[in-house]
Amino acid sequence: xxxxxxxxxxxxxxxxxxxxxxxxxxxxxxxxxxxxxxxxxxxxxxxxxxxxxxxxxxxxxxxxxxxxxxxxxxx
Numbered sequence: 001x002x003x004x005x006x007x008x009x010x011x012x013x014x015x016x017x018x019x020x021x022x023x024x025x026x027x028x029x030x031x032x033x034x035x036x037x038x039x040x041x042x043x044x045x046x047x048x049x050x051x052x053x054x055x056x057x058x059x060x061x062x063x064x065x066x067x068x069x070x071x072x073x074x075x
Contacts, residue, residue, distance in 0.1 A: 008036035017042045017057040022074065032057060037066050039075070 012034050018027040019042070033041045040055065047053065056072045 008038040
């Protein structure tokens, strides 16, 4: 029997987020829908799945190993 994969706990934190395609000068405003230490779901957006992005947001609390405060990350 396979061992179940443990997923990171997702938190609903409706905070502002800005994103852009790497190399673009223009940041686009959006909203976080939920977040965990392994990823962030945000929208609305016109991005296609798998599009590389840079995101910037301020986490209101520690999320797993991700500390609170301003974060700029790529995904």
